[in-house]
Amino acid sequence: LFERFLADSTKLLHSFTHSGTAQLVRRLVGSDIAQSYSETEIKALINVGESAVFMATILVTKHFQFDDDWKAAHDIFVEEKSL
Numbered sequence: 001l002f003e004r005f006l007a008d009s010t011k012l013l014h015s016f017t018h019s020g021t022a023q024l025v026r027r028l029v030g031s032d033i034a035q036s037y038s039e040t041e042i043k044a045l046i047n048v049g050e051s052a053v054f055m056a057t058i059l060v061t062k063h064f065q066f067d068d069d070w071k072a073a074h075d076i077f078v079e080e081k082s083l
Helices: 002-017 021-026 039-063 067-082
Strands: none
Touching (some): 039 067
């Protein structure tokens, strides 16, 4: 699950995180300094963040054998992803 998450999210996360030409271009709107992220990119980042939190919750609850909490978090994650 985590490997698939990273494979699907690497380009998006890299684009928001690391500096370079791609990041510098995002900070300019014409000759003004401003953000230039599309609504789609912002929604995708929120989705990636949400997935990361769910995966951390699932891993921690599974590790500490909180089976009811693990199942609840897992079921919510699966339900959200199927919408």
